[in-house]
């Protein structure tokens with residue numbers, strides 16, 4: 001992670017983040033108006049991966065309350081460096097079971113729950129940390145039935161069983177569902193269709209689990225489609241922080 005920036009650099013970066021945030025806020029607001037939804041029904045989560053803790057602190061100062069990370073190695077020290085900021089930390093990346101203990105130390109919500117073994121690992125970690133972790137089932141619309149997709153996520157027909165596993169697990173709370181627009185399969189290039197399917201899955205999930213209201217969908221490129229399709233949480237990175245080097 002880069003060293004703390006100087007005062008002038010920090011002021012310039014803060015102004016840049018404020019301008020980007022304002023643009024994203026405007027996009028969410030317009031999408032809500034167009035969809036006949038209330039602005040407060042959509043929560044912005046800023047994805048801070050690859051950007052330093054100093055940016056996270058600036059965002060907190062600009063009123064951001066929800067941030068997300070996708071790699072534990074990067075997230076753990078960043079969350080520690082921002083422990084005094086009033087932030088909710090979301091974990092949105094593929095998660096190995098041996099990282100569950102670390103993630104349970106700082107993440108309030110894990111959006112990428114996609115297999116029973118991970119539920120077991122997170123549950124053990126949450127109990128040990130004496131914390132409750134909110135879980136979202138990540139749905140992959142390009143995964144084969146009964147398997148986990150390449151970028152994480154369970155096939156739609158696996159959601160019910162996994163939701164039951166989360167509900168039965170100590171230390172975990174079932175909060176909802178999440179998806180990333182698929183790059184392959186029949187819904188590739190059709191984010192809105194994927195997000196609508198996610199909402200249908202959410203609707204049937206809520207019949208059995210009424211508290212599982214979160215629908216996490218939409219990123220910088222497709223947040224309008226997500227809002228239109230009923231997302232309650234959008235995960236926006238590059239539109240707020242700037243283009244990342246194309247590593248991930």
Ligand SMILES: *Cc1c(COP(=O)(O)O)cnc(C)c1O
Pocket residue numbers: 047049070092093180218219220221235236237238239
């Ligand atoms: C990086 C990431 C985002 C944000 O993507 P942008 O295109 O930068 O907005 C959202 N969700 C997940 C799971 C991510 O890994």
